[in-house]
Amino acid sequence: MQTPPMIGKNIQRIRSARKLTLNVLSERSGVSKAMLSQIESDKVNPTVATVWKIARGLNVELNDLLEADDEPKRIFSLNPAAEDETKLEKKQDGITIRVLSPLSMVEELEMYMVTFEPHAALISEPHFPGTQEYLTIVKGTVKVTVGDNTAELKRGDFLMYHCDTEHAIYNESNQPAIVHMVVRFSPDQR
Amino acid sequence: MQTPPMIGKNIQRIRSARKLTLNVLSERSGVSKAMLSQIESDKVNPTVATVWKIARGLNVELNDLLEADDEPKRIFSLNPAAEDETKLEKKQDGITIRVLSPLSMVEELEMYMVTFEPHAALISEPHFPGTQEYLTIVKGTVKVTVGDNTAELKRGDFLMYHCDTEHAIYNESNQPAIVHMVVRFSPDQR
DNA sequence: TTTGTAAGTTCAGTATACTGAACGTGGTTT
DNA sequence: AAACCACGTTCAGTATACTGAACTTACAAA
Known part of the structure; x- marks a missing residue:
């Protein structure tokens, strides 16, 4: 600062x-x-x-x-421009999803930067068996539930889980949260 | 707090x-x-x-x-214990590397949490052509050089690059830095 | 030993952070 | 209109953050 x-x-x-x-x-x-x-x-x-x-x-x-009022987090690439210039962005119900992974890898692996407004939640249906998700908390705190299990995560924490059951990420705090998310599809199931 | x-x-x-x-x-x-x-x-x-x-x-x-004196960042898993309990840890020259990815995926994808002490650097030889790396800065600031390109990153930033040339991550600050790192090996090259 | 130097601590004065009470200001009720 | 309430601002007093200077304490040089 x-x-x-x-x-x-x-x-x-x-x-x-x-x-x-x-x-x-x-x-x-x-x-x-x-x-x-x-x-x-x-x-x-x-x-x-x-x-x-x-x-x-x-x-x-x-x-x-x-802190100064939150500067938005930045996404950079040192790759040739054409390859991954198009970053999708989806926004609804206090959730903003930015797709980080180049389109070329979309079938085996997806990578997102997800921003949660206060009290927003991201609820996902079960994926194919063998699919895994990997979360890294970049800002704020979130609660993650996978089936009957629950984890409370804060900035810097990392969590992995199978996501063949219903799973959800909640931001129960009054401040925004940002989560880096990797979804890996099981090679033999897709 | x-x-x-x-x-x-x-x-x-x-x-x-x-x-x-x-x-x-x-x-x-x-x-x-x-x-x-x-x-x-x-x-x-x-x-x-x-x-x-x-x-x-x-x-x-x-x-x-x-802030309270740095609590170490935590790594959680909601998976069956045997699958990924063994987390490798390598430490040298001010760099601590924790392997996040389960061993089952080691051939296609690797995921690390890398801690840089002040003024530590992580210098890598070129990988196979097509290999990509994806960085998310969890704490502090780092400088990344890939061939002739350079990027200055701070907490929350994301960077992707091909790593078939020499590449390096420097922590030039006086405070520790933590970087989440995904390495993806090109499927047709391994 | 005495002298000197370089480090942190304490002192006494002043500037100001902090408080409870008084004040202003706009909107609603009678 | 007057009376009231809810809200933010300003006032006057006191507690204390902050300063430069004086004081300690420890170690080195003579």
Whole structure:
């Protein structure tokens, strides 16, 4: 980060998205209404402890208040342009799916970058037997259920599972989440 | 984060790893030596602006000072145990490679989680023609060179490239980096 | 030993983060 | 209209973050 963080704007953006008043946030966070008002309008340099209390009150990570408002994640290729320039993008119900894998490999392997808005979920029907999925959490936290099993994942975690039963990924938090996803089709089943 | 951050310990750890005195860090950051001393021994609640100046002086991200000392990234599997319990781990020259892919797929596809210590590099000879690599940056920043091309990547970025020429991944920063890496061998070449 | 230097700690003053209470401002009810 | 409420802003006091200077402590040179 090259410039000081815009804490005030971040707090105000999240607070108004939740439709919370200064009084309510003050009660939840233990920070006075007066201080919240001054922080939001950049009249003071709050202490880390104060910003941390506000983060707790808003139920977000401290980093979400300090980071610049989320730059979108970037997708690069050093391959010849024609080969994979066309990146599909599908968006619905708070889910954005960007197809990373070149079309040439579409039959054996697929790779996606999936963005989850707060409280969005991606629910999948069973695939062919032998199909596996590999998840890497790039941002935020998600809950994954595969049949009767459940895993809670946070940034940096990795999870693999067979997906021949119904499986789902939930973002139960109030902040966006990003998941890198590899789907491998079993060679002898396709 | 459920507990207030241990800023003092983080600063002292990084400062002593760099063998900087309080005087030097004070000059570089613009924060008084007295304040640095008190922050490191948790006698005060510093403002965000002060911690941000210190982060600049240490040449690290603000978040590196606020986060709890790095929890290792976790690798989960919801598969039957025997199938993929054995995770290889290779460590040398500041590089730790964890093999994610089950051994059953080792011939067509490999998946790794690679941790780079500060200033570590992973340099690879050319693979068979048609081989591709897919990187997702999980933590930190890295520089990737493939032949004459170069890309600067940060957390959340994705990069794909043919790796039939020499290619390398450098962590030029002072903080660790973690990269998720998929290597796909061209079916008609193996 | 004494002297010197380079490191971190403590001191005393000031700037300001933080608070509870008072104030303004717009919308609704009577 | 007046009275009320809900919301954000401003005020005045106090607690404390922050500073430069003084102080310690430890080790090296004489």
